[in-house]
Amino acid sequence: MKLFETTTEMGHEQVLFYQDQKVDLRAIIALHDTSPGKAMGATRLWPYVCEEDALRDVLRLSRGMTYKAACANIPVGGGKGVIIANPQNKTDEMLKAYGRFVESLNGLFITGQDVNLSPKDVRTIQSETNYVVGVYEKSGGPAPLTARGVLLGIKAAVEFCWQKQRLDGLKVAVQGLGNVGQSLCKYLHQEGVELFVSDLNPNKTEIAKILYGAKVVEPSEIYSLDVDIFAP
Structure with missing residues (x-):
C-alpha cells in the first residue's frame, strides 16, 4: 500500500x-x-x-x-x-x-x-481521556442499539421485498455472535423467526442455542443455507 x-x-x-x-x-x-x-x-x-x-x-x-x-x-x-x-x-x-x-x-x-x-x-x-462515549455507568455499550438498527433494516427489507409487516416464520442466518450478533439473535427470537447461527467460538453458538433455540452450523456452511435472510 x-x-x-x-x-x-x-x-x-x-x-x-x-x-x-x-x-x-x-x-x-x-x-x-x-x-x-x-x-x-x-x-x-x-x-x-x-x-x-x-x-x-x-x-x-x-x-x-x-x-x-x-x-x-x-x-x-x-x-x-x-x-x-x-x-x-x-x-x-x-x-x-x-x-x-x-x-x-x-x-x-x-x-x-x-x-x-x-x-x-x-x-x-x-480514566486517561475525556473523549470517550459509551461508558458503562452512563450510556452503556452500543451493541444493543446497533443490533436494533440491524433489526429495523431487516424489517424494512422484508416489507419492501415481500410486503410483510411481521418476521415470524422467516428463516434468518446470523454469522458471528459477538455483542451485536447476540443482541440481534435476542431480538429476532422475540420476533418469532427460525434462527441459524455460526461463530468460530463454540461457546457463543451454544449460548444462542440455549437461549434462542438457534440451530448451529459450521462457519463454512452459513453461506449456503436455504434461508430468507442472511445477517453477516
Whole structure:
C-alpha cells in the first residue's frame, strides 16, 4: 500500500500511529473528515495478520463513519481507531496507554466501544481521556442499539421485498455472535423467526442455542443455507 497516495485518494486528513513498547501497544487512529465537527468513531482491538491490514481497516472504517454521520445528519466527522493485539493479551495498562493517545489529540477524535472491547474496557480508557462515549455507568455499550438498527433494516427489507409487516416464520442466518450478533439473535427470537447461527467460538453458538433455540452450523456452511435472510 502506498500510504500517502491511498490516504489522499480516500480523502483522509490525518493518520496517526502510536506505540508504547512497555505495554505492548500498537495503535492507529485515522481522521477522515473533521469539517462537519470533531471526528467520531469507535475503537476495535484485533489480531491483524500484518500492519498493512490494520491500516487498510482503519482507513475504510473511518471513511465509513463520515458517510454514516452525514446520512444521519449528525454534525460530526468520521474517525476510527484500531489496536493491533490479540484480545487474550489485552491489559488495563495497554488500554490506559491508548487513552493517553486519544487524549493527546485534544478532542479532535472521540471514541468508544467496538470489536473486542467491553464497556468496562471503555471505562478504563476513559480514566486517561475525556473523549470517550459509551461508558458503562452512563450510556452503556452500543451493541444493543446497533443490533436494533440491524433489526429495523431487516424489517424494512422484508416489507419492501415481500410486503410483510411481521418476521415470524422467516428463516434468518446470523454469522458471528459477538455483542451485536447476540443482541440481534435476542431480538429476532422475540420476533418469532427460525434462527441459524455460526461463530468460530463454540461457546457463543451454544449460548444462542440455549437461549434462542438457534440451530448451529459450521462457519463454512452459513453461506449456503436455504434461508430468507442472511445477517453477516
